Amino acid sequence: MSTDTATTPRLRGRGSNFGPLKVRLWAPPLALLAALIGAAYLGNALLGQRAFLLPQPHVVLGKLIEPRTAPDIFEALGNTALVALTGLALASVIGIVWAIAMSQARWVERTLFPYAVVLQAIPIIAITPLIGFSLGYDFPSRVVVAVMISLFPMVGNTLFGLQGVDQAHRELFKLQGSSRWTILTKLELRAATPAIFAGLRISAGLSVVGAIVGDFFFQRGTPGIGALIAKYSARLNSAELYASVLVAALFGVVIFLFFGWLGRRAVGKWYDFG
Amino acid sequence: MSSTTTTGSDTTLATDPAILLDFRDVAMTFPDGTVALSGVDLTVKRGEFVTVVGPSGCGKSTLLRIASGLETASHGSVDLNTDRIGYVFQDATLLPWRPVQANVELLAELHGIPKAARAAKAKEAIDLVGLSGFEKFLPRALSGGMRMRTSLARSLTLDPEIFLFDEPFGALDEITRERLNDELLRLFSEKQFAGLFITHSVSEAVYLSTKVIVMSGRPGKIVGTFDVPFDMPRDPEIRFTPEFAALVGEVSHALREAHS
Numbered sequence: 400m401s402t403d404t405a406t407t408p409r410l411r412g413r414g415s416n417f418g419p420l421k422v423r424l425w426a427p428p429l430a431l432l433a434a435l436i437g438a439a440y441l442g443n444a445l446l447g448q449r450a451f452l453l454p455q456p457h458v459v460l461g462k463l464i465e466p467r468t469a470p471d472i473f474e475a476l477g478n479t480a481l482v483a484l485t486g487l488a489l490a491s492v493i494g495i496v497w498a499i500a501m502s503q504a505r506w507v508e509r510t511l512f513p514y515a516v517v518l519q520a521i522p523i524i525a526i527t528p529l530i531g532f533s534l535g536y537d538f539p540s541r542v543v544v545a546v547m548i549s550l551f552p553m554v555g556n557t558l559f560g561l562q563g564v565d566q567a568h569r570e571l572f573k574l575q576g577s578s579r580w581t582i583l584t585k586l587e588l589r590a591a592t593p594a595i596f597a598g599l600r601i602s603a604g605l606s607v608v609g610a611i612v613g614d615f616f617f618q619r620g621t622p623g624i625g626a627l628i629a630k631y632s633a634r635l636n637s638a639e640l641y642a643s644v645l646v647a648a649l650f651g652v653v654i655f656l657f658f659g660w661l662g663r664r665a666v667g668k669w670y671d672f673g
Numbered sequence: 674m675s676s677t678t679t680t681g682s683d684t685t686l687a688t689d690p691a692i693l694l695d696f697r698d699v700a701m702t703f704p705d706g707t708v709a710l711s712g713v714d715l716t717v718k719r720g721e722f723v724t725v726v727g728p729s730g731c732g733k734s735t736l737l738r739i740a741s742g743l744e745t746a747s748h749g750s751v752d753l754n755t756d757r758i759g760y761v762f763q764d765a766t767l768l769p770w771r772p773v774q775a776n777v778e779l780l781a782e783l784h785g786i787p788k789a790a791r792a793a794k795a796k797e798a799i800d801l802v803g804l805s806g807f808e809k810f811l812p813r814a815l816s817g818g819m820r821m822r823t824s825l826a827r828s829l830t831l832d833p834e835i836f837l838f839d840e841p842f843g844a845l846d847e848i849t850r851e852r853l854n855d856e857l858l859r860l861f862s863e864k865q866f867a868g869l870f871i872t873h874s875v876s877e878a879v880y881l882s883t884k885v886i887v888m889s890g891r892p893g894k895i896v897g898t899f900d901v902p903f904d905m906p907r908d909p910e911i912r913f914t915p916e917f918a919a920l921v922g923e924v925s926h927a928l929r930e931a932h933s
Contacts, residue, residue, distance in 0.1 A: 567766045570743055574760050575783040585783075589770055669769045669811050 454638040462642035471627060472639070476646050479623030482538065482610035483603075483654070486545025490602055493546070494553025495595065501554075502561040502587065503579070512558075519551040523609075527616040537620040544616070545609030549602035556598025560591025593670045596662030603658045607651040691718045692754060693835045693867050694740055699749035700892075701735050708892035709735040713749070715886065715895065717835060722861055722868040724882040726875055726928060732893030733871040734763075737837045740869065759833030759866070761841045765820035767812040767827075773799065774808040777826045784831070791830065798826035801863075802856065818849035822856075829864070838870040842877070854880055855909050862906045875924050880912060885924055889931035897927040 442453045462468045497515070501508040523544060534540045564587050572582045614625025624647045631640040662672045694717040701710040709732035717723050727733050738744040739751055741760050767776045777798055781791035799805060802822040812820055821841060828836065842850040854877060861868060861881075872878050878885045879901055887897040901920065903911055911917050 565766070567762045567764055568768070571760075571762070571766050572783065573743065574741055574758075575780055577783050581783065586768070589768070592770075666770070669813060 451635065451637050454641055458638045459641040459645065462639050463646065468639050468642070472624070472643055472646055475622070475624045475627040475643070476650060477623075478621045479607065479610045479614065479625065479647065480650060482541045482545055482613060482623060483606040483650075486542045486609055487549055487599075487603055487606040489542065490546045490549040490553050490606065491599060494550050494598070494602070495557050497554050498557035498561060499583065499588075501558055503583075508558075515551060515554045518547060521547070523547055523612065524616075531617060535619070536617040540617040541610060541613030541622070544613035545606045548609035548612065549605040552598045552601040552605065553595075556594045556601070557591060560594025561587045563594070564590045593662070593666045593672055596658065596665060596672065600655055600658040600662060603654045604651050607647065607654060611647060689718070690754075691720075692716050692752075693719060694754070694869065695750075695752040696736075696740075697750045699736075699739065699746045699751060701732065701739065701744070702747045710739075710746075711892040711894055713893070713895055717867050717869050719834075719867055720865070721884060722870065722882045723884045723886060724868075724870040724872060724878040725886045725888055726872055726878045726924065727888030727893060728890045728928075728932060729873060731888050731890040733888060734839050735893070737839050737869065737871055741837055753835075755834040757831055757834045759828030759831060759836040761821075761824055761828055761836065761838045763840050763843060765812070765817075765824040767820055767823055769812050772809050772811055773804060773815070773823050776812065776823055777830060780827055781830045794830045795826070798829040799823075801829060801860065802826045816849075817845050818853060821845065821853060825857075825860070829860070832864075833866050835867045835869065838868065840871050840873070843872070843874075850874075850877065851909070857881060858905065858907055875928065876912065876921050879917065879921050879924060880907070887924060887927045887931060896931045897924075899924055899927075 436456050439453055439456050443450050443455050446453055463472065497511065501511050527544070530540050530543050534543060568586055568590070569582065572586055577585075610623060611625035611628070614622045614627075615629055618626050618629075624643050628640060628643050628647075631637075631643060659672075666672055694715075696713050696715040699710060699713040699715075700708070702708050713736065715723070715736075725733050725736060735744065737760075739746050740753060741758060742753075768779065771779070774792075774795055777795040778791045781794055786794070796808075799808060802825050804819065804822050804826065807815065807819065812823070815823065824841070842853050845853065858881060860866075868881075870878070870881060879899075882901050883905075885899040885901060886895055887899070888894065889896045899920065903917070
Protein backbone atom coordinates (compact mmCIF):
# COMPACT_ATOMS: atom_id res chain seq x y z
CA MET A 400 0.00 0.00 0.00
CA SER A 401 2.89 2.34 -0.34
CA THR A 402 1.58 4.92 -2.69
CA ASP A 403 3.19 7.92 -1.05
CA THR A 404 5.64 9.24 -3.55
CA ALA A 405 9.30 9.83 -2.99
CA THR A 406 10.38 13.35 -3.71
CA THR A 407 13.36 13.65 -5.96
CA PRO A 408 16.46 14.57 -4.02
CA ARG A 409 16.92 18.33 -4.06
CA LEU A 410 19.29 19.50 -6.71
CA ARG A 411 22.34 21.17 -5.34
CA GLY A 412 23.19 24.47 -6.93
CA ARG A 413 26.90 23.80 -6.97
CA GLY A 414 28.57 21.77 -9.66
CA SER A 415 25.42 20.90 -11.54
CA ASN A 416 25.18 24.04 -13.64
CA PHE A 417 27.11 24.88 -16.73
CA GLY A 418 26.34 27.54 -19.31
CA PRO A 419 24.61 30.81 -18.49
CA LEU A 420 24.64 30.43 -14.72
CA LYS A 421 28.37 29.68 -14.60
CA VAL A 422 28.98 32.81 -16.65
CA ARG A 423 26.82 34.89 -14.31
CA LEU A 424 28.69 33.43 -11.36
CA TRP A 425 32.21 34.06 -12.61
CA ALA A 426 31.81 37.16 -14.75
CA PRO A 427 31.62 39.79 -11.95
CA PRO A 428 34.75 38.74 -10.02
CA LEU A 429 36.69 38.28 -13.25
CA ALA A 430 35.63 41.76 -14.40
CA LEU A 431 36.88 43.16 -11.09
CA LEU A 432 40.18 41.31 -11.50
CA ALA A 433 40.61 42.79 -14.98
CA ALA A 434 39.89 46.24 -13.58
CA LEU A 435 42.46 45.79 -10.80
CA ILE A 436 45.08 44.63 -13.27
CA GLY A 437 44.30 47.64 -15.43
CA ALA A 438 44.57 49.92 -12.40
CA ALA A 439 47.96 48.44 -11.58
CA TYR A 440 49.30 49.26 -15.04
CA LEU A 441 47.79 52.73 -14.85
CA GLY A 442 49.21 53.33 -11.37
CA ASN A 443 52.60 52.10 -12.47
CA ALA A 444 52.57 54.56 -15.40
CA LEU A 445 51.43 57.46 -13.21
CA LEU A 446 53.91 56.87 -10.39
CA GLY A 447 56.86 57.81 -12.57
CA GLN A 448 60.07 57.58 -10.55
CA ARG A 449 58.37 55.70 -7.75
CA ALA A 450 56.89 53.11 -10.15
CA PHE A 451 58.73 50.39 -8.22
CA LEU A 452 56.02 50.69 -5.55
CA LEU A 453 53.46 49.21 -7.90
CA PRO A 454 55.11 46.82 -10.36
CA GLN A 455 53.41 45.87 -13.57
CA PRO A 456 51.41 42.63 -13.19
CA HIS A 457 53.26 40.80 -15.97
CA VAL A 458 56.56 41.59 -14.24
CA VAL A 459 55.17 40.14 -11.01
CA LEU A 460 54.03 36.98 -12.76
CA GLY A 461 57.40 36.83 -14.51
CA LYS A 462 59.10 36.47 -11.11
CA LEU A 463 57.27 33.17 -10.69
CA ILE A 464 59.04 31.66 -13.70
CA GLU A 465 62.30 33.55 -13.57
CA PRO A 466 65.11 31.09 -12.69
CA ARG A 467 66.70 33.59 -10.29
CA THR A 468 63.63 34.06 -8.05
CA ALA A 469 61.15 31.26 -8.77
CA PRO A 470 63.04 28.46 -6.94
CA ASP A 471 63.33 30.63 -3.80
CA ILE A 472 59.65 31.48 -3.82
CA PHE A 473 58.42 27.94 -4.38
CA GLU A 474 60.83 26.42 -1.90
CA ALA A 475 59.61 28.93 0.68
CA LEU A 476 56.02 28.10 -0.23
CA GLY A 477 56.76 24.41 0.32
CA ASN A 478 58.18 25.18 3.77
CA THR A 479 55.16 27.32 4.62
CA ALA A 480 52.82 24.58 3.43
CA LEU A 481 54.59 22.03 5.62
CA VAL A 482 54.27 24.26 8.70
CA ALA A 483 50.64 25.13 7.89
CA LEU A 484 49.55 21.54 7.28
CA THR A 485 51.40 20.21 10.33
CA GLY A 486 49.78 22.96 12.39
CA LEU A 487 46.37 22.23 10.90
CA ALA A 488 46.67 18.50 11.61
CA LEU A 489 47.63 19.17 15.22
CA ALA A 490 44.91 21.82 15.61
CA SER A 491 42.32 19.38 14.25
CA VAL A 492 43.28 16.57 16.60
CA ILE A 493 43.61 18.84 19.64
CA GLY A 494 40.46 20.77 18.75
CA ILE A 495 38.28 17.70 18.23
CA VAL A 496 39.54 15.97 21.38
CA TRP A 497 39.09 19.20 23.35
CA ALA A 498 35.52 19.61 22.09
CA ILE A 499 34.66 15.97 22.81
CA ALA A 500 35.96 16.34 26.35
CA MET A 501 33.82 19.45 26.84
CA SER A 502 30.76 17.77 25.36
CA GLN A 503 30.98 14.88 27.82
CA ALA A 504 30.40 16.87 30.99
CA ARG A 505 29.22 20.33 31.93
CA TRP A 506 32.02 20.79 34.43
CA VAL A 507 34.67 19.97 31.85
CA GLU A 508 33.09 22.48 29.51
CA ARG A 509 32.97 25.12 32.23
CA THR A 510 36.59 24.42 33.07
CA LEU A 511 38.01 24.34 29.55
CA PHE A 512 35.90 26.70 27.46
CA PRO A 513 37.27 29.92 28.97
CA TYR A 514 40.73 28.81 27.87
CA ALA A 515 39.53 28.32 24.31
CA VAL A 516 38.30 31.89 24.40
CA VAL A 517 41.53 33.14 25.99
CA LEU A 518 43.50 31.35 23.30
CA GLN A 519 41.41 33.15 20.71
CA ALA A 520 41.89 36.51 22.41
CA ILE A 521 45.64 36.36 23.05
CA PRO A 522 47.54 38.71 20.74
CA ILE A 523 49.79 36.06 19.27
CA ILE A 524 52.55 38.56 18.62
CA ALA A 525 52.72 39.35 22.32
CA ILE A 526 53.58 35.80 23.28
CA THR A 527 55.97 34.94 20.46
CA PRO A 528 58.97 35.77 22.68
CA LEU A 529 57.72 33.18 25.16
CA ILE A 530 57.41 30.57 22.44
CA GLY A 531 60.89 31.43 21.21
CA PHE A 532 62.39 31.12 24.71
CA SER A 533 60.98 27.71 25.32
CA LEU A 534 60.96 26.07 21.90
CA GLY A 535 63.68 27.85 19.99
CA TYR A 536 63.43 29.75 16.71
CA ASP A 537 62.96 26.86 14.33
CA PHE A 538 60.20 24.67 12.85
CA PRO A 539 58.48 23.69 16.14
CA SER A 540 57.86 27.31 17.11
CA ARG A 541 56.47 28.11 13.67
CA VAL A 542 54.10 25.17 14.01
CA VAL A 543 53.01 26.29 17.47
CA VAL A 544 52.01 29.68 16.07
CA ALA A 545 50.03 27.99 13.28
CA VAL A 546 48.27 25.75 15.83
CA MET A 547 47.43 28.64 18.14
CA ILE A 548 45.93 30.70 15.36
CA SER A 549 43.91 27.88 13.82
CA LEU A 550 42.77 25.99 16.93
CA PHE A 551 39.70 27.95 18.01
CA PRO A 552 37.48 27.30 14.97
CA MET A 553 38.11 23.56 15.41
CA VAL A 554 37.13 23.61 19.07
CA GLY A 555 34.18 25.92 18.58
CA ASN A 556 32.71 24.22 15.51
CA THR A 557 33.16 20.69 16.80
CA LEU A 558 31.54 21.57 20.12
CA PHE A 559 28.69 23.31 18.32
CA GLY A 560 28.18 20.21 16.16
CA LEU A 561 28.32 17.77 19.08
CA GLN A 562 25.89 19.81 21.15
CA GLY A 563 23.55 20.42 18.25
CA VAL A 564 22.45 16.78 18.12
CA ASP A 565 18.68 16.43 18.10
CA GLN A 566 17.32 15.60 21.56
CA ALA A 567 14.97 12.96 20.13
CA HIS A 568 17.96 11.23 18.51
CA ARG A 569 19.72 11.09 21.86
CA GLU A 570 16.61 9.61 23.44
CA LEU A 571 16.33 7.06 20.67
CA PHE A 572 19.81 5.83 21.64
CA LYS A 573 19.15 6.07 25.37
CA LEU A 574 16.04 3.94 25.03
CA GLN A 575 18.27 1.14 23.73
CA GLY A 576 20.56 1.52 26.73
CA SER A 577 23.45 2.74 24.56
CA SER A 578 26.72 3.65 26.20
CA ARG A 579 28.24 7.13 25.94
CA TRP A 580 30.87 5.74 23.60
CA THR A 581 28.21 4.34 21.26
CA ILE A 582 26.29 7.63 21.34
CA LEU A 583 29.50 9.53 20.65
CA THR A 584 30.65 7.40 17.75
CA LYS A 585 27.38 6.42 16.10
CA LEU A 586 25.45 9.61 16.69
CA GLU A 587 27.27 12.71 17.92
CA LEU A 588 30.43 12.58 15.82
CA ARG A 589 28.46 11.64 12.72
CA ALA A 590 25.99 14.46 13.27
CA ALA A 591 28.85 16.87 13.96
CA THR A 592 30.75 16.02 10.75
CA PRO A 593 29.38 18.98 8.75
CA ALA A 594 30.32 21.39 11.56
CA ILE A 595 33.76 19.79 11.87
CA PHE A 596 34.39 20.25 8.16
CA ALA A 597 33.19 23.84 8.34
CA GLY A 598 35.72 24.39 11.15
CA LEU A 599 38.44 22.60 9.20
CA ARG A 600 37.93 24.90 6.24
CA ILE A 601 38.25 28.04 8.36
CA SER A 602 41.22 26.63 10.28
CA ALA A 603 42.95 25.65 7.05
CA GLY A 604 43.05 29.26 5.91
CA LEU A 605 44.15 30.41 9.36
CA SER A 606 46.93 27.84 9.55
CA VAL A 607 48.53 29.44 6.48
CA VAL A 608 48.28 32.84 8.16
CA GLY A 609 49.83 31.31 11.28
CA ALA A 610 52.70 29.74 9.34
CA ILE A 611 53.52 33.07 7.69
CA VAL A 612 53.29 34.98 10.98
CA GLY A 613 55.57 32.31 12.50
CA ASP A 614 58.12 32.96 9.76
CA PHE A 615 58.46 36.58 10.77
CA PHE A 616 59.53 35.69 14.27
CA PHE A 617 61.24 32.35 13.97
CA GLN A 618 63.64 32.40 11.08
CA ARG A 619 66.06 29.60 11.86
CA GLY A 620 66.25 26.46 9.76
CA THR A 621 64.09 26.59 6.67
CA PRO A 622 61.61 29.41 7.09
CA GLY A 623 58.88 29.92 4.54
CA ILE A 624 57.22 32.61 2.55
CA GLY A 625 56.92 34.98 5.51
CA ALA A 626 60.71 35.19 5.85
CA LEU A 627 61.04 35.72 2.12
CA ILE A 628 58.47 38.51 2.26
CA ALA A 629 60.44 40.16 5.06
CA LYS A 630 63.65 39.87 3.01
CA TYR A 631 62.15 41.28 -0.22
CA SER A 632 60.48 44.02 1.74
CA ALA A 633 63.76 45.08 3.34
CA ARG A 634 65.45 45.16 -0.06
CA LEU A 635 62.57 46.98 -1.75
CA ASN A 636 62.26 44.14 -4.28
CA SER A 637 58.64 45.00 -4.93
CA ALA A 638 57.97 42.66 -7.86
CA GLU A 639 59.35 39.70 -5.89
CA LEU A 640 57.38 40.87 -2.86
CA TYR A 641 54.13 40.97 -4.82
CA ALA A 642 54.89 37.58 -6.35
CA SER A 643 55.43 35.99 -2.92
CA VAL A 644 52.27 37.54 -1.50
CA LEU A 645 50.32 36.34 -4.53
CA VAL A 646 51.62 32.80 -4.14
CA ALA A 647 50.84 32.77 -0.40
CA ALA A 648 47.32 34.08 -1.05
CA LEU A 649 46.70 31.50 -3.78
CA PHE A 650 47.88 28.74 -1.47
CA GLY A 651 45.39 29.93 1.17
CA VAL A 652 42.59 29.88 -1.41
CA VAL A 653 43.55 26.43 -2.67
CA ILE A 654 43.63 24.93 0.82
CA PHE A 655 40.23 26.56 1.61
CA LEU A 656 38.72 25.15 -1.58
CA PHE A 657 40.26 21.74 -0.94
CA PHE A 658 38.62 21.41 2.46
CA GLY A 659 35.34 22.68 1.05
CA TRP A 660 35.52 19.96 -1.58
CA LEU A 661 36.49 17.35 1.01
CA GLY A 662 33.56 18.43 3.19
CA ARG A 663 31.11 18.11 0.31
CA ARG A 664 32.50 14.68 -0.50
CA ALA A 665 32.15 13.58 3.10
CA VAL A 666 28.66 14.87 3.91
CA GLY A 667 27.27 16.42 0.73
CA LYS A 668 24.87 13.55 0.17
CA TRP A 669 22.87 14.29 3.28
CA TYR A 670 23.85 17.84 4.17
CA ASP A 671 24.01 21.00 2.06
CA PHE A 672 27.62 21.81 2.75
CA GLY A 673 28.13 25.41 1.62
CA MET B 674 12.50 -5.27 33.10
CA SER B 675 10.23 -4.18 35.87
CA SER B 676 10.76 -0.69 37.12
CA THR B 677 8.81 0.21 40.17
CA THR B 678 8.69 3.45 42.02
CA THR B 679 6.50 3.17 45.04
CA THR B 680 5.53 5.77 47.52
CA GLY B 681 3.45 4.00 50.09
CA SER B 682 0.61 2.76 47.90
CA ASP B 683 -0.69 -0.80 47.82
CA THR B 684 1.66 -3.04 45.85
CA THR B 685 0.56 -6.43 47.07
CA LEU B 686 -1.98 -7.00 44.29
CA ALA B 687 -1.20 -10.10 42.26
CA THR B 688 0.03 -9.15 38.82
CA ASP B 689 -1.96 -10.41 35.90
CA PRO B 690 0.50 -11.85 33.31
CA ALA B 691 -1.57 -10.30 30.52
CA ILE B 692 -0.77 -6.84 31.84
CA LEU B 693 2.18 -5.35 29.99
CA LEU B 694 2.06 -1.85 31.37
CA ASP B 695 0.56 -0.82 34.67
CA PHE B 696 0.34 2.75 36.00
CA ARG B 697 -0.97 3.12 39.54
CA ASP B 698 -1.70 6.55 40.94
CA VAL B 699 1.07 8.09 38.90
CA ALA B 700 1.84 11.76 39.31
CA MET B 701 4.53 13.85 37.74
CA THR B 702 5.75 17.17 39.02
CA PHE B 703 8.69 18.71 37.21
CA PRO B 704 11.49 20.43 39.15
CA ASP B 705 10.13 23.81 38.07
CA GLY B 706 6.87 22.98 39.87
CA THR B 707 4.77 22.19 36.79
CA VAL B 708 2.33 19.39 37.59
CA ALA B 709 2.11 17.39 34.37
CA LEU B 710 0.16 14.35 35.60
CA SER B 711 -1.89 13.57 38.63
CA GLY B 712 -3.54 10.37 39.89
CA VAL B 713 -3.20 8.40 36.66
CA ASP B 714 -4.27 4.74 36.73
CA LEU B 715 -3.88 2.94 33.46
CA THR B 716 -3.17 -0.56 32.22
CA VAL B 717 -2.31 -1.91 28.82
CA LYS B 718 -2.85 -5.65 28.35
CA ARG B 719 -1.73 -7.97 25.61
CA GLY B 720 -4.01 -7.53 22.60
CA GLU B 721 -5.05 -4.04 23.63
CA PHE B 722 -4.48 -0.86 21.70
CA VAL B 723 -5.04 2.01 24.09
CA THR B 724 -5.16 5.58 22.86
CA VAL B 725 -4.90 8.67 25.01
CA VAL B 726 -6.52 11.83 23.66
CA GLY B 727 -6.15 15.20 25.25
CA PRO B 728 -5.33 18.79 24.47
CA SER B 729 -1.80 19.96 23.77
CA GLY B 730 0.26 20.28 26.91
CA CYS B 731 -1.90 17.95 29.04
CA GLY B 732 0.98 15.62 29.86
CA LYS B 733 0.11 12.89 27.36
CA SER B 734 3.67 12.71 26.13
CA THR B 735 4.96 12.68 29.70
CA LEU B 736 2.90 9.54 30.19
CA LEU B 737 4.85 7.79 27.43
CA ARG B 738 8.16 9.15 28.59
CA ILE B 739 7.49 7.67 32.02
CA ALA B 740 6.36 4.35 30.53
CA SER B 741 9.56 4.07 28.48
CA GLY B 742 11.82 5.07 31.35
CA LEU B 743 12.96 8.36 29.78
CA GLU B 744 11.46 10.09 32.83
CA THR B 745 10.80 8.82 36.34
CA ALA B 746 7.42 9.45 37.90
CA SER B 747 7.49 11.63 41.00
CA HIS B 748 4.73 9.58 42.63
CA GLY B 749 3.01 6.21 42.19
CA SER B 750 4.16 2.97 40.62
CA VAL B 751 4.87 2.05 37.05
CA ASP B 752 5.36 -1.56 35.98
CA LEU B 753 6.50 -2.48 32.53
CA ASN B 754 6.49 -6.25 32.17
CA THR B 755 8.56 -6.59 29.05
CA ASP B 756 11.90 -5.35 27.80
CA ARG B 757 10.77 -5.42 24.19
CA ILE B 758 9.33 -1.97 23.70
CA GLY B 759 8.96 0.01 20.53
CA TYR B 760 8.96 3.79 20.79
CA VAL B 761 7.79 5.94 17.91
CA PHE B 762 8.54 9.63 18.29
CA GLN B 763 6.55 12.61 17.00
CA ASP B 764 9.20 12.98 14.37
CA ALA B 765 10.58 10.04 12.38
CA THR B 766 14.01 10.63 14.05
CA LEU B 767 15.91 8.97 11.23
CA LEU B 768 19.66 9.51 11.04
CA PRO B 769 20.02 11.72 7.95
CA TRP B 770 23.34 10.14 6.90
CA ARG B 771 21.96 6.61 6.85
CA PRO B 772 19.96 5.19 3.95
CA VAL B 773 16.64 3.49 4.76
CA GLN B 774 18.22 0.04 5.19
CA ALA B 775 20.85 1.23 7.65
CA ASN B 776 18.32 3.35 9.53
CA VAL B 777 16.03 0.36 9.96
CA GLU B 778 18.98 -1.73 11.15
CA LEU B 779 20.00 0.83 13.78
CA LEU B 780 18.18 -0.51 16.83
CA ALA B 781 19.19 -4.09 16.13
CA GLU B 782 22.75 -2.84 15.67
CA LEU B 783 22.62 -1.07 19.05
CA HIS B 784 21.44 -4.32 20.60
CA GLY B 785 24.43 -6.12 19.16
CA ILE B 786 22.57 -8.35 16.72
CA PRO B 787 25.04 -9.68 14.10
CA LYS B 788 25.17 -8.03 10.69
CA ALA B 789 23.51 -10.77 8.66
CA ALA B 790 20.69 -11.32 11.13
CA ARG B 791 19.86 -7.65 11.43
CA ALA B 792 19.98 -7.14 7.67
CA ALA B 793 17.42 -9.92 7.27
CA LYS B 794 15.30 -8.50 10.07
CA ALA B 795 15.40 -5.05 8.48
CA LYS B 796 14.51 -6.44 5.07
CA GLU B 797 11.44 -8.12 6.55
CA ALA B 798 10.37 -4.94 8.37
CA ILE B 799 10.89 -2.82 5.26
CA ASP B 800 8.67 -5.20 3.28
CA LEU B 801 6.07 -5.08 6.02
CA VAL B 802 5.71 -1.29 5.86
CA GLY B 803 5.71 -1.29 2.06
CA LEU B 804 9.07 0.34 1.45
CA SER B 805 10.74 -2.38 -0.64
CA GLY B 806 12.82 -0.78 -3.34
CA PHE B 807 13.65 2.28 -1.22
CA GLU B 808 16.41 0.62 0.85
CA LYS B 809 19.15 2.80 -0.58
CA PHE B 810 17.27 6.11 -0.31
CA LEU B 811 18.44 8.71 2.16
CA PRO B 812 15.76 10.18 4.45
CA ARG B 813 15.91 13.56 2.70
CA ALA B 814 14.68 11.92 -0.49
CA LEU B 815 11.59 10.47 1.21
CA SER B 816 8.18 12.00 1.85
CA GLY B 817 6.99 12.55 5.43
CA GLY B 818 4.82 9.45 5.27
CA MET B 819 7.68 7.29 4.03
CA ARG B 820 9.95 8.57 6.75
CA MET B 821 7.36 7.56 9.33
CA ARG B 822 7.11 4.11 7.74
CA THR B 823 10.88 3.79 8.00
CA SER B 824 10.65 4.77 11.65
CA LEU B 825 7.95 2.13 12.22
CA ALA B 826 10.05 -0.50 10.45
CA ARG B 827 13.01 0.39 12.64
CA SER B 828 10.99 -0.36 15.79
CA LEU B 829 9.51 -3.52 14.28
CA THR B 830 12.97 -5.10 14.00
CA LEU B 831 12.98 -5.56 17.76
CA ASP B 832 9.68 -7.49 17.74
CA PRO B 833 8.22 -5.27 20.43
CA GLU B 834 5.56 -6.61 22.75
CA ILE B 835 4.36 -3.11 23.40
CA PHE B 836 4.55 -0.11 21.11
CA LEU B 837 4.52 3.41 22.50
CA PHE B 838 3.45 6.03 19.97
CA ASP B 839 3.92 9.72 20.72
CA GLU B 840 1.61 11.49 18.22
CA PRO B 841 3.50 9.90 15.36
CA PHE B 842 1.22 11.05 12.55
CA GLY B 843 0.46 14.54 13.84
CA ALA B 844 2.61 16.29 11.28
CA LEU B 845 1.28 14.39 8.26
CA ASP B 846 -1.47 15.41 5.90
CA GLU B 847 -4.90 13.86 6.39
CA ILE B 848 -4.71 11.36 3.53
CA THR B 849 -1.27 10.07 4.51
CA ARG B 850 -2.36 9.90 8.12
CA GLU B 851 -5.41 7.77 7.29
CA ARG B 852 -3.33 5.46 5.14
CA LEU B 853 -0.79 5.01 7.90
CA ASN B 854 -3.62 4.38 10.38
CA ASP B 855 -4.80 1.51 8.13
CA GLU B 856 -1.28 0.12 7.95
CA LEU B 857 -0.84 0.37 11.67
CA LEU B 858 -4.03 -1.58 12.24
CA ARG B 859 -2.85 -4.24 9.82
CA LEU B 860 0.49 -4.48 11.64
CA PHE B 861 -1.32 -4.63 14.97
CA SER B 862 -3.35 -7.59 13.76
CA GLU B 863 -0.37 -9.36 12.18
CA LYS B 864 2.31 -8.77 14.79
CA GLN B 865 0.15 -8.95 17.91
CA PHE B 866 1.84 -6.16 19.81
CA ALA B 867 0.01 -4.07 22.36
CA GLY B 868 -0.13 -0.33 21.81
CA LEU B 869 -0.25 2.87 23.80
CA PHE B 870 -0.92 5.68 21.37
CA ILE B 871 -1.00 9.41 22.03
CA THR B 872 -2.93 11.72 19.74
CA HIS B 873 -5.09 14.81 19.74
CA SER B 874 -7.28 13.49 16.94
CA VAL B 875 -10.45 11.88 18.28
CA SER B 876 -11.33 10.06 15.06
CA GLU B 877 -7.81 8.63 14.83
CA ALA B 878 -8.12 7.50 18.44
CA VAL B 879 -11.45 5.74 17.90
CA TYR B 880 -10.40 4.19 14.61
CA LEU B 881 -7.16 2.68 15.94
CA SER B 882 -8.01 1.61 19.44
CA THR B 883 -9.65 -1.02 21.51
CA LYS B 884 -9.85 1.55 24.31
CA VAL B 885 -9.82 5.35 24.29
CA ILE B 886 -8.78 7.35 27.33
CA VAL B 887 -9.63 11.04 27.61
CA MET B 888 -7.31 13.30 29.55
CA SER B 889 -7.89 16.77 30.87
CA GLY B 890 -5.28 19.48 30.74
CA ARG B 891 -2.96 20.75 33.48
CA PRO B 892 -2.55 18.68 35.45
CA GLY B 893 -3.28 15.73 33.16
CA LYS B 894 -5.95 13.52 34.70
CA ILE B 895 -7.97 10.70 33.21
CA VAL B 896 -11.55 11.94 32.87
CA GLY B 897 -13.10 9.19 30.79
CA THR B 898 -12.51 5.71 29.36
CA PHE B 899 -14.33 4.38 26.32
CA ASP B 900 -14.24 0.80 25.05
CA VAL B 901 -14.30 0.65 21.28
CA PRO B 902 -16.56 -2.25 20.25
CA PHE B 903 -15.52 -2.63 16.60
CA ASP B 904 -13.80 -5.90 15.65
CA MET B 905 -10.25 -6.19 14.39
CA PRO B 906 -9.15 -6.17 11.63
CA ARG B 907 -11.12 -3.04 10.84
CA ASP B 908 -12.51 -2.02 7.52
CA PRO B 909 -11.48 1.55 6.64
CA GLU B 910 -15.09 2.15 5.66
CA ILE B 911 -16.04 1.85 9.31
CA ARG B 912 -15.16 5.54 9.61
CA PHE B 913 -18.33 6.39 7.69
CA THR B 914 -20.77 4.38 9.83
CA PRO B 915 -23.21 6.03 12.27
CA GLU B 916 -21.86 3.90 15.18
CA PHE B 917 -18.35 5.24 14.55
CA ALA B 918 -19.63 8.81 14.32
CA ALA B 919 -21.62 8.36 17.53
CA LEU B 920 -18.58 7.15 19.48
CA VAL B 921 -16.42 9.95 18.08
CA GLY B 922 -19.14 12.33 19.24
CA GLU B 923 -19.15 10.88 22.75
CA VAL B 924 -15.38 11.08 23.10
CA SER B 925 -15.31 14.61 21.72
CA HIS B 926 -18.01 15.56 24.18
CA ALA B 927 -16.01 14.17 27.11
CA LEU B 928 -12.97 16.04 25.86
CA ARG B 929 -14.93 19.30 25.70
CA GLU B 930 -16.45 18.72 29.14
CA ALA B 931 -12.98 18.34 30.59
CA HIS B 932 -12.02 21.79 29.39
CA SER B 933 -15.10 23.83 30.03
